[in-house]
Amino acid sequence: MDYMKDDITKKSTNIPDVEDSSPPLPESFLSTPTTASVLPEQSKGAPMPQGMDMNEQQSTPGVDTPSFQNAEVAQTEVTPPLPGGVPDVQPQVVSEKETKSKFPLMIGILIVLAIAIYGFVAYLYFGNQKLKEESQSKNELKSAVLPTPQPTVGVETFQYLIENGSIKKVSSKGTEEIIVSKDNYKDTGITGFTNVVASAPGNYICFWSLPPALGPALYYSDSNGTTPVKIAVKSKNCIWAVSEDKLAYINDVSEGKLVDIYLYTIAADSSQNLTSQTATTSGVFRRYAATSFSPDGTKVLCSYEEIDTENPSLENLGNCEIDIATGNVTDK
Secondary structure (H helix, E strand, C coil): CHHHHHHHHHHHHCCCCCCCCCCCCCHHHHHCCCCCCCCCHHHCCCCCCCCCCCCCCCCCCCCCCCCHHHHHHHHHHCCCCCCCCCCCCCHHHHHHHHHHHHHHHHHHHHHHHHHHHHHHHHHHHHHHHHHHHHHHHHHHHHHHHCCCCCCCCCCCCEEEEEECCEEEEEECCCCEEEEECHHHCHHHCCCCCCEEEECCCCCEEEEECCCCCCCCEEEEEECCCCCCEEEEECEEEEEECCCCCEEEEEECCCCCCCECEEEEECCCCEEEECCHHHCCCCCEEEEEEEEEECCCCCEEEEEEEEEECCCCCCEEEEEEEEECCCCCEEEC
């Protein structure tokens, strides 16, 4: 064992080998029994074979002998354990490993999310295309089944318009004609007529002018404007009965004054006030408006605005019905 210790000491201090000149140990020292385990004969101080290097590691067949050189390297590389037997772990290294391990996971999640979004957009696109194709096919089917409407041959309709204060008759066949010229009604002035209303069957029209005309008035005529008749001055908003034998209108007055409904009969060429009995002496009055005739022509449907002269902010709006035969006004 002493020569092995000397070998290790020489190797670690890099001292060259020197011939051992010390006297040999007594034989009694070598034969003294010890409590240590008996080593193989080669380890009892036997002389080394000639030519064997002292630095060369000896090995016993069948026994693994550790390398002292490797042991020294391993001993310098092992980090001494902390108290409790837990090795010292560098937190920075663990953090870097955790970051590196999370990065591929995040990339994978982003890829899956992108694929999901792309798939959803593609689903919407192809679904929309399918709906368009179905809609087109349905329209084609309808157009193939339903007959194409044909214009009615021989039926001509007319519209009546105000153009520069005169009344124009426009045919559905494309013809146009001025049937009432404002130049023939001097009282209308440069403004001319403002409105025209045709009866439902289309045989009559009524029309009127408003201020600043010099003599604003209400007229009626046949549909060609050849037989104009003045009904009343300062009147407007005429409506025709279905039978075309009468019409209703209102008087044209300024704001804050009573407005009545009048009935004009063509055969009698006369007018009558249908709402005169509704005037009161308590300071409350109504401004009426005729809206239409009943289908049988016996009643005039109307609306009203009730105003209190003592408190104008209190206004009451409502609908009404006038019986032409009796003159009774019924609120609805």
